[in-house]
Amino acid sequence: MAQDTQALNQATNLFGDQQELWLFGYGSLIFKVDFPYLQSRPATIYNWTRRFWQGSHDHRGTPSAPGRVATLVEQPGATCTGMAYLVTPDVFEHLDHREKNGYLRFTTAMHFDDGSTADGLVYIATEENAAFLGPASELEIAHHIANSKGPSGPNDEYLLRLADALKELNADDPHVYEIAKHLRSYQK
Numbered sequence: 001m002a003q004d005t006q007a008l009n010q011a012t013n014l015f016g017d018q019q020e021l022w023l024f025g026y027g028s029l030i031f032k033v034d035f036p037y038l039q040s041r042p043a044t045i046y047n048w049t050r051r052f053w054q055g056s057h058d059h060r061g062t063p064s065a066p067g068r069v070a071t072l073v074e075q076p077g078a079t080c081t082g083m084a085y086l087v088t089p090d091v092f093e094h095l096d097h098r099e100k101n102g103y104l105r106f107t108t109a110m111h112f113d114d115g116s117t118a119d120g121l122v123y124i125a126t127e128e129n130a131a132f133l134g135p136a137s138e139l140e141i142a143h144h145i146a147n148s149k150g151p152s153g154p155n156d157e158y159l160l161r162l163a164d165a166l167k168e169l170n171a172d173d174p175h176v177y178e179i180a181k182h183l184r185s186y187q188k
């Protein structure tokens with residue numbers, strides 16, 4: 001049974017009285033931007049790494065056959081490049097629904113290319129959530145992704161669109177690129 005984190009997120013007020021705030025996206029929030037924003041900028045966060053360790057029951061898989069999607073895992077010294085969006089607090093009603101399968105909102109320090117920093121909200125599916133699948137080799141993950149699909153489409157589309165977007169950002173992400181390499185080899 002998937003953990004619905006929507007109510008937990010809505011009960012947590014991380015906004016204060018801010019009229020505008022930053023959101024940090026590192027997975028589908030980079031390539032599927034179905035919410036309004038005032039500004040977007042590439043950003044990097046430190047000590048977190050992107051991993052396809054989260055199960056997807058509602059977007060790229062089903063409860064009986066979950067897909068694999070991205071979450072963040074703490075790793076001292078790691079960096080994770082993604083996209084920061086300046087948004088108004090009302091977008092979180094939609095985003096909390098979209099990210100309801102195990103993702104909780106946290107605050108993180110984001111670093112921009114010009115050396116400036118800002119705090120941003122980030123959705124993280126921690127290992128406590130019921131849909132968490134955990135580690136596997138990149139080859140196993142590619143095989144799993146190649147065989148999964150859900151209401152939002154095939155699981156390989158998620159990974160390959162993310163890999164393409166990360167290349168555009170010049171992001172260093174051997175985990176994602178290796179899974180993408182395996183998936184592309186299946187398509188030949």
Ligand code: SIN
Nearest residue numbers: 025026027028029123
């Ligand atoms: C994110 O993209 O920042 C969160 C995970 C996802 O929706 O793929």
